[in-house]
Amino acid sequence: MNMKRNQADSIPDVYCMSTQQSPTFSTRLIEWQHVHGRHGLPWHSSNPYHVWLSEIMLQQTQVNTVIPYYQAFLAKFPTILTLAEAGSDEVMAAWSGLGYYTRARNLHRAAQLIVAQHQGQFPDDVEQVMALPGIGRSTAAAICAFAFGQCRPILDGNVKRVLARWAGITGFPGDKKVEAAMWVLAEQLVPQADIETYTQAQMDLGSLVCTRSKPRCDVCPVAADCVARQTGRTTSLPTPKPRKAIPTRATTMLLIWRGDKLLLQKRPDRGIWGGLWCLPEVDTSLDAEAWCARHGMALESTTCLPAFEHVFTHFRLTISPVACEVSGPGLTPDEQWQWFDHKSALAAGIPQPLRRLLTNRQAVLL
DNA sequence: AACACGGGGGT
DNA sequence: ACCCCAGTGTT
Structure with a gap:
């Protein structure tokens, strides 16, 4: 492992997970998901357009808010082609009330790019997915996992919180070094099967159990080897954004x-x-x-x-x-x-x- | 009232 | 490559 020392130091030994006796991180998350995770969400399909739309709507917006917008949006624009051919006004009207309207503009532009560059077929190459406006590494990974079954890690705010606590990673997750260390860890933890359940499990665990304040460690499937839990640092991890220097x-x-x-x-x-x-x-x-x-x-x-x-x-x-x-x-x-x-x-x-x-x-x- | 959030944009 | 922002919900 060619990591810098200070990064390696902040990550306790998770590299031997695959050889340990108890179920792996991903196995426990997947089992937990089957019993306690969210099920039957309307975008749980392998239609990449549906998955894409839901992932964009779910950026900075909660599941319960998204559901009615998602359904109305798809009723109005059932395919990528209909979305691409719609006028901006129609698209913005369908987004109206969801906020963060840049997301809608990017979605519309991306639909037009998919028509122009990919014959209207949503690309299954993660690099091409990431090249679309409004889609970064984490969103691309989520889409490729749900839509195409590709085993890629996601790293959104929920996952950062779970990993910071479980592995005891210190440092502000917005810091590039810290984020890079988290991507490395996220890669290591990805299972070889059932990536859809695992990806949803990370999202659900972060929003339902490993919450920012008052995490429910008593029902967490990975509490047993959670570094933050073992060392009494659940409230101080993830490390908060450094306050900007005051005079x-x-x-x-x-x-x-x-x-x-x-x-x-x-x-x-x-x-x-x-x-x-x-x-x-x-x-x-x-x-x-x-x-x-x-x-x-x-x-x-x-x-x-x-x-x-x-x-x-x-x-x-x-x-x-x-x-x-x-x-x-x-x-x-x-x-x-x-x-x-x-x-x-x-x-x-x-x-x-x-x-x-x-x-x-x-x-x-x- | 301060903080959190994924991606884009500017320096 | 790095820093900061937009815009809204949560704590």
């Missing part, structure tokens, strides 16, 4: 202690921490002395405390707290400024990072 800002907050009283400033109602009592902020710890002087206080001592991070939805704030002992007349309390003792500060409306700071030993001098 980091920095600020210095002054803990102005005058005796055992801490100076807090009430923020305006609008904006961040609106209406909460907060520490005065300066640009750097070097500004502490000037800040005190400007507010009629003498700075007796300063202690720089360890910086820490607070994460908002849209940015990350690095807070450098500086504890200051001050003397002098001090600020006269008013609407905006108040002196709090430690206990009353914690009882006041203060933001979470200040609460963290005040419950930390170091921040509370004296």
Whole structure:
């Protein structure tokens, strides 16, 4: 196996599946499908046009929504030729309500291509299928499996979730390396017979049992050797999409202690921490002395405390707290400024990072 | 309100 | 080759 090390590492030993004693992954899925999977779906046929239409409709749309549209669409356009010869308006009208209208435009274009290039016969060569607009590798594999019995793996969102959990594959499945590793695994697991049942089983297991949240592991046919289940990672797999980098800002907050009283400033109602009592902020710890002087206080001592991070939805704030002992007349309390003792500060409306700071030993001098 | 989704399109 | 999007349902 010529895989890069980090990929191989993320895939536990599934390569020996074919030699193990207990039923293989695919065998268990197929048995499960016969008892618990979906049956009698209207597109369960080997008519490639029917299979194709259903696969396109099922992209980003659930089975129960698709069924009535599928039947109406086929009644209106019973063959690839009738679809190819229809006008765009008719096709779009038949799709109306399903959403993602690019799918309908691609379907229509593909029908015309099949007429022009394949004499109106849906191609059975997977490369030619994949060359049609709106059909990628996974959809092509599903069509070739259902319509022609070809043993090819699919890899849609449901399958990615099942494989990530069962094999314990970490990393965001949208990442190309991770996706490539999943295709390799999917290839390995494909059975040599009953590909139709197996393909449907993967779809059904993903949507009925191995769901995004609250998977029903108690009824899962592959729970026994599921890595996520064994290691308590069903909720953290598949690895979620990395949050896009949020900007980091920095600020210095002054803990102005005058005796055992801490100076807090009430923020305006609008904006961040609106209406909460907060520490005065300066640009750097070097500004502490000037800040005190400007507010009629003498700075007796300063202690720089360890910086820490607070994460908002849209940015990350690095807070450098500086504890200051001050003397002098001090600020006269008013609407905006108040002196709090430690206990009353914690009882006041203060933001979470200040609460963290005040419950930390170091921040509370004296 | 944020996330998920298969394929296409743009850089 | 890589990143991001469209457009809608789910959590």
